Amino acid sequence: MKTTNALWLQCGACGGCSMSLLGYESTQLHDALQSAGINFLWHPVLSELSGQAMVDVLKDILKGTIKLDLLIVEGTPLLGPNGTGRFQMLSGSDKPMSQWLIELANLTKYCVAVGSCAAYGGIPIAGDDRLEGTGLQYHTNQLGGLLGANYTSSSGYPVINIPGCAPHPDWIVETLSCLAMDDMRPTDFDPEGRPLAYFGHLAHHGCPRNEYYEFKASAAQDSDQGCLMENKGCKGTQALGDCNIRSWNGSGSCLQGSYSCIACTMPGFEDTDAPFLETAKIAGIPVGLPSDMPKAWFVALAALSKSATPVRVRENAHNATIVHQPTRKKAPQ
Numbered sequence: 001m002k003t004t005n006a007l008w009l010q011c012g013a014c015g016g017c018s019m020s021l022l023g024y025e026s027t028q029l030h031d032a033l034q035s036a037g038i039n040f041l042w043h044p045v046l047s048e049l050s051g052q053a054m055v056d057v058l059k060d061i062l063k064g065t066i067k068l069d070l071l072i073v074e075g076t077p078l079l080g081p082n083g084t085g086r087f088q089m090l091s092g093s094d095k096p097m098s099q100w101l102i103e104l105a106n107l108t109k110y111c112v113a114v115g116s117c118a119a120y121g122g123i124p125i126a127g128d129d130r131l132e133g134t135g136l137q138y139h140t141n142q143l144g145g146l147l148g149a150n151y152t153s154s155s156g157y158p159v160i161n162i163p164g165c166a167p168h169p170d171w172i173v174e175t176l177s178c179l180a181m182d183d184m185r186p187t188d189f190d191p192e193g194r195p196l197a198y199f200g201h202l203a204h205h206g207c208p209r210n211e212y213y214e215f216k217a218s219a220a221q222d223s224d225q226g227c228l229m230e231n232k233g234c235k236g237t238q239a240l241g242d243c244n245i246r247s248w249n250g251s252g253s254c255l256q257g258s259y260s261c262i263a264c265t266m267p268g269f270e271d272t273d274a275p276f277l278e279t280a281k282i283a284g285i286p287v288g289l290p291s292d293m294p295k296a297w298f299v300a301l302a303a304l305s306k307s308a309t310p311v312r313v314r315e316n317a318h319n320a321t322i323v324h325q326p327t328r329k330k331a332p333q
């Protein structure tokens, strides 16, 4: 099997994407990487090399003595102050991380942004963005970013984005494995660079609160079992990701843990119209309506659904536990 050399660099980040990677559990992480032929030249958590030895690896890549197949970036490239990038120097070198990234991105076969920070800017660019952060090829939903709108790696691909805060480890390992096998095509990605295998779904799909959503039976307080969209800020109907279809850490997901979806896979999720766990509304109607649904339809459907809500669903929605069991149908005589 051919060997695929991968280099994982961290920019302005919490390290959560690396932590998520370490939580990969479909098989052992090392076995999964090995079976795809992926050899990490360096990873901030998995590698022993540090200091000058690590910088020497990057220099050898730039000199062409080590080939680079996968450049993987976690965290937000920071360009401050005043576009110099000197807020974020690579330790042991006199060069800003942003400059290293530009030079390495021009050599690599594939360039992968892991997490919403590297993909679109993420949490570090929220608010007044004094660090001058940006995504690798997007600034929120605008093409551009550090590498520019026209960037392609040596294989002809733009930056491959695996957003999420943090992304599911399967999304990372499977995408890297497919790239190592040159088994992805341009049609496998959506217009914002996300693999469709994971981001052709909505976070809403598979949410255990779907029945409450159907009848617009909404949670009023945090412990309620109802749908979290109307009052508790849930954006699962607008967020791309199969988050509720595959389990995280063995079981569960944001929604299964009773936490509203904050649309962490979407560009610009960091700047919201209301605190994450509150629903922004105008004239009592949520600002963020479900994808694919015109506002008038939503309002009409919501009114109809509420008028037809079964007592069981309505009362369970406003309780922390099931207070009404489903009606038992009599067996046919």
Ligand code: SF4
Binding pocket: 203, 204, 205, 207, 208, 209, 210, 211, 213, 226, 227, 228, 229, 234, 235, 236, 237, 255, 261
């Ligand atoms: S809580 Fe969110 S994801 Fe779950 S059904 Fe309601 S809108 Fe959909």
Ligand code: SF4
Binding pocket: 164, 165, 203, 236, 239, 240, 241, 243, 244, 253, 254, 255, 260, 261, 262, 263, 264, 265
């Ligand atoms: S459910 Fe929403 S907040 Fe949670 S990981 Fe998916 S997109 Fe992000």
